[in-house]
Structure formats: C-alpha cells, structure tokens
C-alpha cells in the first residue's frame with residue numbers, strides 16, 4: 215500500500231513514517247519544510263533501510279499536490295502538516311487559519327478527485343479546552359481556547375461533514391495528548407525552532423547546558439504538588455497508534471475520533487524527577503508565574519483506542535526521558 219504522509223519530515227510525521235516503513239508500507243512524504251529539515255529523509259532511510267519518496271511542496275498549492283496523486287496511486291493519507299505553536303497562533307490567527315484549513319481543504323479535494331477516501335488526521339487534546347472532569351473521554355464537549363486549537367476543531371468538523379457527504383470516506387481523527395521522546399536510535403527527534411515552548415525539549419536543553427534553567431510555570435495549581443499535570447506519551451507509541459488506526463480503518467464508522475494518551479498524568483516536578491533519575495543529570499529549575507492559557511490538568515481516557523484499535527501506549531516516563539535525552543545528546547543542535 216502507498217501511504218501519503220503530509221508533514222512527514224516533522225516530529226510526529228517522521229516517527230510515524232518509520233513505523234509505516236517497518237510494516238512494509240510504501241511512503242510518499244509531502245512537506246514544505248517550514249518547520250522541519252530535509253535531513254530527516256536521510257535519517258529515515260538510515261534507520262529503516264527503505265526508500266522514501268519526498269516532495270518539497272506546499273499543500274496550499276493544490277496543483278502541486280494534484281501532481282503527486284498523478285505520480286502515485288495513493289491508498290491512504292496521514293495528515294500531519296500544520297502549524298502548531300499555540301502562542302504564535304494567538305498573535306497570527308490568519309496565518310494559522312489560512313495554512314491549517316486551506317491545506318486540509320486542498321488535500322481533501324484532491325483525495326476526492328482521485329477516489330482516495332482513507333484519511334488519518336493529526337488532531338490534539340487541545341480540542342477539549344478546559345475539561346470539567348478527568349480522565350478525558352472522546353465524547354466530552356469540545357472547546358478551543360486559541361486559534362491553533364480552533365483550527366484543529368474546525369478541521370475535525372470539516373472532516374465529519376465530509377464523511378457524511380459520501381459514505382466512501384473513512385476518516386479518523388487522533389487526538390494526541392503530550393508527545394515526547396524520540397526514536398531509540400537517537401537519529402530523529404523533536405527539533406524545535408529557537409527556544410522551545412514545550413516542557414521536554416526545554417528540559418533537555420537545560421540539561422545539556424544550552425539554556426540556564428527551566429522555568430516551572432506555576433506551583434499553585436490544584437494538583438498533588440501544585441505544578442501542571444499532563445499525559446505525556448512516547449512519540450513511537452503515538453506513531454504506532456496511527457498504524458493501528460490504518461489497519462482497522464475499513465471496519466470503523468465513516469468518521470471516528472480516538473484519544474491517544476497513556477491515561478496517566480505526571481506533574482512538571484514528577485517529569486523533572488523522572489528525567490534526573492533516568493539520565494543521572496541534574497536539572498536546574500525555578501518556579502515562575504503560571505503561563506497564560508495553561509490548564510491545570512489534562513490526561514486521557516485511552517480505553518476507546520484499546521477496545522477498538524487494540525492499541526495502548528507501552529513506553530513509560532523513563533523511556534520518554536531516556537530517548538529524549540539520547541536524541542538531544544546525539545544532536546545538540548537538532549538537524550543543523
């Protein structure tokens with residue numbers, strides 16, 4: 215089977231490409247490299263010993279995408295491409311809506327034109343907004359709190375409408391909790407631009423001495439130790455969730471959503487402690503004010519994915535810390 219992976223040189227897309235290649239799927243990557251590096255393609259080849267076809271194109275250009283579908287008989291699409299920085303989305307909402315929505319619309323149009331109806335979409339737990347209770351189930355109310363999140367929610371709505379319009383569609387939205395970690399080879403991982411926004415890359419950059427100290431955003435949340443709690447999931451487990459969804463897609467309803475998380479929350483202090491234990495490194499940190507827009511707690515009820523996709527996360531917080539650290543040590547400047 216030929217799988218088109220949009221955003222395949224990005225963090226989650228590259229790890230999923232490896233799992234696809236390991237399962238003998240052929241992969242065609244399209245990526246405009248706006249937040250990733252072409253070197254990823256070489257690394258993927260090194261890890262898998264498999265060929266991967268790469269097009270440096272932008273999904274905003276429908277003609278370019280159309281040509282890819284002419285060149286290859288695509289069987290299914292995994293759609294990772296999109297902007298993802300929450301803070302930037304608040305400052306530049308038009309950039310986010312234009313890119314994330316128009317690229318998805320172009321993709322769906324071209325898919326329909328070529329009778330390709332299987333689509334797995336990279337969604338986010340951000341669509342739950344500030345949930346009233348935990349763990350978070352797929353049928354909880356959705357609510358976006360920033361343009362990035364709203365773009366994910368709008369896309370989910372578009373995909374649901376599309377699935378109602380033509381029963382050939384088989385669409386799955388996977389709502390990720392907090393992806394961290396890296397491939398165990400240490401050859402691919404998360405490579406944020408500039409100063410990282412997210413906890414794990416910030417933490418590894420402090421550990422390696424690129425940043426002076428970690429700022430823990432708030433220690434007065436109503437949690438066990440006052441710091442924010444999240445459901446961190448190893449990116450390779452997450453990648454495998456996509457394969458399971460693809461394997462089961464024919465048997466699913468036309469549109470389905472699944473949480474991909476471990477079902478367990480860790481506080482910021484617990485992550486720091488796990489990292490120190492797993493790596494033997496000391497991480498300097500200090501408490502600062504809460505980060506605007508953060509919610510106190512988020513963790514998944516991941517039982518739907520277990521029941522229907524037969525998927526569950528296998529790697530624990532120590533694996534996540536060890537693999538993140540391994541990637542950081544082997545690539546102190548990311549892909550550069």
Ligand code: UFG
Nearest residue numbers: 338339340411412413414416429430431442443444482508
């Ligand atoms: N944190 C710190 N210091 C930092 C960075 C983060 O204390 O330097 C804390 C945050 O306050 C939070 C936790 O670490 O409690 C995790 O923060 P991240 O930024 O790593 O992750 P978020 O949960 O805030 O964001 C993630 C994704 C978003 C997505 C959101 C909701 O990065 O894309 O989950 O699903 F929108």
